[in-house]
Amino acid sequence: MDTTVTTEMAEENVWGGGNRPLGASYGKLMMWFFLVSDALTFSGFLAAYGFSRFKFIETWPIADEVFTHVPFFHGNYPMIYVAFMTFILIMSSVTMVLAVDAGHKMKQNAVIWYMFLTIIGGAIFVGSQAWEWATFIKGDHGAVETKGGRILQFLDVETGERVALADFAKTIPDVRVEHDEPEGLWFESESFLPSFSMNEVEEGLMANPNIVIRTEAILQEGEMEGHKTVLTREQSLEKIKEGVEVVEGANLVHNEYGSRLFADFFFFITGFHGFHVFSGVMINIIIFFNVVLGTYERRGHYEMVEKVGLYWHFVDLVWVFVFTFFYLV
Amino acid sequence: MAHEHKLAIFRGTLNFKNNVQKIWGVLIFLTVVTAIEVTLGITKPRILTHSYILGMKALNWIFIILTLVKAYYIAWDFMHLRDEKSSLRRAVVWTPIFLVAYLIFILLFEADYIYNVYKDGFITWDF
CATH class of the missing domain: 1.10.287 (Helix Hairpins)
Structure with a gap:
């Protein structure tokens, strides 16, 4: 039995278009064209990420310290959730390839079930990514940004654990409140005001002798090589004077986890990949209904399932690279 | 086929x-x-x-x-x-590998150069 579907209807002569040197149908070749060009797009993004990272190699955020959350569980679980997402995507790739295999054998019901499971897997992945984004945007500990755009984070000197701003910042009654729409003469409101002012954080740092500052710089030698630099108490009190702004969470302009470019690339690359997964789910749903309606049964072959399968595996393939270069390396 | x-x-x-x-x-x-x-x-x-x-x-x-x-x-x-067919395989695989290897080589070298400029080139970035 043929392992790849043939759509050719009549044998034609070589120069009449009947010759197929690559042994694949027009539709499949076009899908491969698209995938190769899309692969180059993603490579461009990841290479640009590598460029920025090599540029700031000594201050780049450590992914293990950024992505530490798992839904419904409190605590510090680096990588676990991303590993789960990776597994979900590989799993949905497997159900997809099983759907293609069932299609070759013209088993309509098996194709329906495997397509259904693939769609569920894709939906779980997109949902997980949305949650990951929300967590990243919300932030966890908060930090201070200096005039030069560097990030200062806070540690407990005894435990070595990160400390949230809320745990030590002083509450100083302040006239500055978030500007709401009803307060404005014109319909104006400001987008965001951090929960603490710079002044409150500074006072809090001075009042708590066990809080020190951690800077972005990664130690290049010594016992703590590969970790971020922790300042002494004296250095911390000196360093905080450089702070100009309180940062909570991450967006395209500020990033409490470190370099802003890290957040920018995170949103851009995982966003673009998430968009691919979303499109994949949509296309899978269309194909799913076609299978249910028996379109391919009447057509006599399931090549459409195979083509959408190629796209789906490609999305998985890209994730394998994003996972490595964003979360592991 | x-x-x-x-x-x-x-x-x-x-x-x-x-x-x-x-x-x-x-x-x-x-x-x-x-x-x-x-x-x-x-x-x-x-x-x-x-x-x-x-x-x-x-x-x-x-x-x-x-x-x-x-x-x-x-x-x-x-x-x-x-x-x-091996011809399809090669067309799909080697095209990106060749282009991406070149892109990575050139971007990472350039980035390392910029890193050195920041490091030794009298540019203050930590303030």
Whole structure:
């Protein structure tokens, strides 16, 4: 039995278009064209990420310290959730390839079930990514940004654990409140005001002798090589004077986890990949209904399932690279 | 036109009886590789993070090689490139590899140069 579907209807002569040197149908070749060009797009993004990272190699955020959350569980679980997402995507790739295999054998019901499971897997992945984004945007500990755009984070000197701003910042009654729409003469409101002012954080740092500052710089030698630099108490009190702004969470302009470019690339690359997964789910749903309606049964072959399968595996393939270069390396 | 599925992986050391079995076999292999990656990523063994091969941490080399291994099996068995003609396989695989290798080479070299400018070039960035 043929392992790849043939759509050719009549044998034609070589120069009449009947010759197929690559042994694949027009539709499949076009899908491969698209995938190769899309692969180059993603490579461009990841290479640009590598460029920025090599540029700031000594201050780049450590992914293990950024992505530490798992839904419904409190605590510090680096990588676990991303590993789960990776597994979900590989799993949905497997159900997809099983759907293609069932299609070759013209088993309509098996194709329906495997397509259904693939769609569920894709939906779980997109949902997980949305949650990951929300967590990243919300932030966890908060930090201070200096005039030069560097990030200062806070540690407990005894435990070595990160400390949230809320745990030590002083509450100083302040006239500055978030500007709401009803307060404005014109319909104006400001987008965001951090929960603490710079002044409150500074006072809090001075009042708590066990809080020190951690800077972005990664130690290049010594016992703590590969970790971020922790300042002494004296250095911390000196360093905080450089702070100009309180940062909570991450967006395209500020990033409490470190370099802003890290957040920018995170949103851009995982966003673009998430968009691919979303499109994949949509296309899978269309194909799913076609299978249910028996379109391919009447057509006599399931090549459409195979083509959408190629796209789906490609999305998985890209994730394998994003996972490595964003979360592991 | 393609004929039967090629059912052997690992250069013929592992043979499967049918295509479905091969798919599950590849899944198990990919899961094991991912589990190794995640474990190494969490534990970060000191031997691997403190030794350098060609200017990069040994751990990072392991991650990149394992990623390429995973990519190979996804493309060869899930996207069934293994069953396609070698001309299609080469056109699909070598085009991006060639272009991307060049892009990475040139961008990372340039980035390293900029890093040195920031480091030694009287530019203040930490203030």
